[in-house]
Amino acid sequence: MDPKSEQRTSQNQLALHHQRRQNQTPLPLPANRLNQGTRRVYVIGTCDTKAAELGYACDRVRAAGADPVLVDVSTGDTTQPADVAAAEIAASHPEGADAVLGSNTKSREI
Numbered sequence: 001m002d003p004k005s006e007q008r009t010s011q012n013q014l015a016l017h018h019q020r021r022q023n024q025t026p027l028p029l030p031a032n033r034l035n036q037g038t039r040r041v042y043v044i045g046t047c048d049t050k051a052a053e054l055g056y057a058c059d060r061v062r063a064a065g066a067d068p069v070l071v072d073v074s075t076g077d078t079t080q081p082a083d084v085a086a087a088e089i090a091a092s093h094p095e096g097a098d099a100v101l102g103s104n105t106k107s108r109e110i
Contacts, residue, residue: 038066038067039066040069041061041068043057043061043069043070043071046074047074047080047081047082047086048072048074048078054070069083070083071083071084071089072089073086075102
């Protein structure tokens with residue numbers, strides 16, 4: 001598959017995940033979900049490079065009867081939607097989000 005086609009597939013997979021997500025009620029806190037017997041599975045990965053794979057994983061989690069929560073841990077630019085955005089994760093860094101996001105040196109962020 002050529003890179004442009006692969007990128008379109010990735011974007012379509014994530015768009016489908018979010019379309020399905022919007023049709024559901026918002027997820028309450030984990031403790032509330034456990035009391036109701038509903039399972040939540042966190043699908044964690046880099047949406048900037050693995051969007052199609054993450055979308056597929058979310059589909060499989062949903063098919064198994066659990067609620068997927070997509071968490072983006074990308075360090076580069078990403079416009080891919082996620083339930084927990086990369087910027088939200090990066091904000092937890094002791095030096096702030098700028099210390100993690102937008103750098104060209106991935107090993108530094110890790």
